[in-house]
Amino acid sequence: MDPKSSSDNIHPIRSGRGIQEAQVWEAADWLLQEGLRPTIERVRQKIGSGSPNTVSPMLERWFATLGKRLDGHGVSPADGQANQLPLAVVQAAQQFWDLARREADQVQVQKAEAARRELDLQREALAQKESDLAQRESSFEQARFAHDEALASSRQAVTAMEAQMHTQQQESARLLSDAEAEVRRLRKALDEAVASKEALRETAAMDLVAAQRDGREAEQRHIAHERRLLADVDRERVAARQAAADLAKEQKARAADLDAARAAQAAAQQALQAEKAAHRDAAAAWSRQQQESQVELATLRERATGADQRATDLALRLEHLQAQSEREIAFLRESHALSKTALSQPGAQSVVAEKAPIKRGKKASK
Template sequence: MQSGNTSVSRHPSGAASRPRPGRPGIQLEDVLGAADALVAEGVKPTIERVRMRLGGGSPNTVSAHMDEWFARLPARLVGMQAPAAAPRDDAAPLSVVQAAQQFWDVARREANQTQVQKTEATRRELELERDALTLKEAELKRREDSFEQARVKLDDALASSKQAVEAMQAQMHVQQQESARVLSDSEAEVRRLRKALDEAVASKEALRERAAMELGAKQRAADEAEERHLAQERRLLSEIDRERMATRQATAELAREQKARAADLEVARSAQEAAKHSAAAWSRQQQELQLELATLRERAAGADQRATDLASQLQRQQEQSDREIAQLRESQSATAAALRQLEARGKRQETPQPARSRKSSK
């Protein structure tokens, strides 16, 4: 872009520096010829008029060639004003030279004004673009910082979720081991109680059979004693009938026999009392065995109920742990999805948008 000063830079030899070559198809000689033709027609040569005369061409290329035309114009005017003693073949008429001089003065002033306006407009446009880029860069920096903070938070949340899952799994493993141990102990206690119950039942049956045997033996002894007593009584009665008229010796013998009978009766009565005591003891022992059997049955029922409760509690804990693990996995999946979305959004925001194209000056 050219500055507001329209003076053309020259080499030490006095020749103007040549501009950049134009687009192929629009040459410097074409632009110079078109400008000279417009001056010869009395028309001010401008970029648009030269382009219209040439039938097209880039405004930038035509503008550069027009700068060269204006740069050469003073030398051409000076050459045209030289003495007539040395005329040139390509010298233009004086009217053309004067008109070109006026056009060149007007064009130089307008070019200066146009260049100043273009420079100011370009400067304002560049400042606006620079401010927009600064704001955009600040916004991108802010979004990048926000994205980084969100990513750090999501990483922390993901690590916390992983730690919570691991802790929950470890706790569940410990609870499963403890429940398995308690269940094993309960099953062992139930087996022991059942074994004790079986032993108590067997002991009760043995005691009942032994008591029944002892009672039968004592009952048989009492029956035998009673039969012996009855037999002896019958025998004594018959002897009394036969020896009613006997002497004192027979009476004394009878008294001794009666004493013996009384002793036998006492023995029979003692046997009956012993049998009664044995039966009472056996009844008490049987009641105690029944009470112990009922106690053992209650303990076995309590152990079964405790094992059932522990199994139900273990099942509930397992289900609760499964639900909590499923919730943690869903939260971890949602966190990972949100992190991926933020990363994709950050990549889209980091992609620079194409700068606004500059409009061509006409």
Template sequence: MTSQTPKSAAPAPSPRQGGRGISEHDVWTAADTLLMAGQRPTIERIRQQLGRGSPNTVSPYLDAWFAGLGARLKGVGDGIAGVPEGVDMPVPVAHAAMNLWTLALEEGRAALAEEAAAKRAVLDARASELAADREALEQARAVLNERVTAAETAASDARQARDEAQAQARRAEALLIDAQADAVASRQALFAARDAAQALQDEHASHRASWDAERARLVERADANERRLMLELDTARESIKALQQERKQTQRQVQEAETAIATLTEAQHELRSAKALQDAVIARLREQVRTQEALAATYQSMLAAPPALAAATGRGLAPGAKRRVSGAVTPSASALRRSRRA
């Protein structure tokens, strides 16, 4: 179907300029573009289409576009399904308008359904509340009946209690007369007790003054004793410190003495060993001296004898005796050398 010229010219947008360079023509053009794309023109979609503009600027231009949309579509779209007779509009625009109208109807129906569901939920809630109120009312009525019954029972008990109270009041009146007589006697006894209590208070005040003086004296003595004890404690602490120092010094001296005793003990052991060796050497030397003296006496007797007898005597000595004589001389010399080294 070919497009037809509209019977009446659509109002053109005025060239008014908005904020940040946006004009009414720009907003209308963006709205037509969105409508041709099958989308409903909104402030956010127009701002996204233009890439600029504030909502306060786009909103009045969009309202003007919607206000002039009916006049622009009037007389357009003859022969298009769903378009009223006598309305002539281009086919794309007519389809876009019908889609927009269908979308609006669907949104309206959804809104009505949501509103009906919300109202139904409210009614259900109210029905539940009414049922709960009814149940609470029945419970309250039962409680009220119980309270009425309890009140009637309490009233009967109260009447009985009143009768008993009246009888008790009569008995109490008689007791009151007796109590008044006892009160007179008690008042007289109270005056006497008050005088005795005053005397006791005066005596107590006197004793308390003496007790306070004694306590002050004891406190002063305790303070003096505490100061003396503190001084003695300081002195004892100083003495303990001095004793500790003396103890440390004594311990050092004991350790030094123990070390010296150990050294002396070791030296005594060495001296004992040396003395034993010396005694052995002296004994051997004495034996050697005796042997040498015997040999010397023998040589002297040999020298004193005639030469023929000395030769015979010398020849008569056995070889073993000669070796013993030489051996007796040699060990004595070696023993002397060992004693010198020691």
């Protein structure tokens, strides 16, 4: 049937751009009759207009009804009634259909062969994966067994370690308790030692103050004794001078006695000078001893330990010095008494002169 005559009974369907589906079908028939495969672009070129979006669904419906039309059941794009195609169109469509089927069969065979090869490759890969998986399962089983053994050993080690830690904690707690008790004891002993040290320091300070006071008092007494002795010596000098003047008046009458008196006076003066020098030496020794005592007292102030013993030693030394000073004072008094006796008794001047060196020798030996 002529496409133009077949299109007279078609009720056109308006598209969005003014292209009718009958026009698309007619253009596809002409392309098929020309031996060309109807495509969207060829149909658009045949019609001369139309968008791909509009032509595509109309061309798909043409392909859907092509089989029925080739079998003799014509289908109109509008009402689906029988529509006989021209013989040339039918033959071209049949050739095209056979070519499409062969191409489709060849494509299907190629696809099946490719699918089979892909399936073989997948089977080989699956077999390799299964082999790898079996090896991994074996390795995993061995690793799991080793892990279980290691876990059991670790649990035993953890249990032993926990027991050891518990024992160590108990021992640490005991040692800590003992250490705290020892710290408390040492702290108490330290407090007692500090208190004892403070008490000893206070006692030493008091003893030091008392020793310094006693030293000052002894020094003052010594100075007073020295002053009294010097005053006595001065008086004796005045008396000696007066005696010398009296002896000078009697020079003519008692020349021999006067010479002896002068010798005795010289001896007495020498004895007095020696005694004064000895007294100064004793005072210097006393000063040195006093300085040493002060140094020892300063050392005693810095050292609290042994303060009582040192204070006792210092008191004994002061007593010794005081006794020595008293002995020296007694010696001076005795010398003074001998001098007075020598001056009052001219005949005994030689005896005094002889005794004075002996006394000085004894004093030096002391």
